[in-house]
Amino acid sequence: MYRVRRVKSPFRITSATLDVLEAFLSAREELHGFAVAKAAGKPTGSIYPILARLEQAGWLDSHWETEHPEEGRPRRRFYALTPHGGQAARAIVLERRGELPTPQTSAPHRPRPAFGSLARWRAAW
Template sequence: MRMTHALVQLAAALMAAPNDRHWGYELSKRSGVRSGAMYPRLTQMLEQGWLVDGWETRKEAGSRPPRRYYTLTTKGRVELGAVLARAERDQRFHGVNLGFA
């Protein structure tokens, strides 16, 4: 996957809590990546096997519509860890907050 600021920022946000379920809105806020750039990256991660997705149950959602969630796979933890390691060494990403990792 091409190294972009959106990928690095999403990697940092996902790796901040690698065992949790992540919601699109939460990932956008945490990473600072807008939905137009975020969802294509999430789709790529799903296709590469870095993430799995699912939907909240009606009970979890309560009165609001169920939310889609994303969970890192073992492969995703390895790959996104490598993305963050490369970003730390790459001058282009020195302004990106990698403090999540």
């Protein structure tokens, strides 16, 4: 059983930030920005500012891919949790969501709709 320890965050933890942290906690390898957006179920426009805040706080490390990308595709920037970031992410996700995501071998976890919006949309149909 995990012990919940309150972590003081250097920034506001939104539901989108929690989704990003869960994407990293469930990944077995570093992720590029688009993969984070896909795993978190959020648009890239909201993901990149979160990634920048997490990196500035020292929770993420990043690097540009060194191989030449495929024709017509820009280089990717890869992100991974730092040891401190991993501990903080686990504590915050556990505190806010009550459980930690299970690491995935290949496919990322299914994104959760914010505030039940998908359930309301399905009910309308």
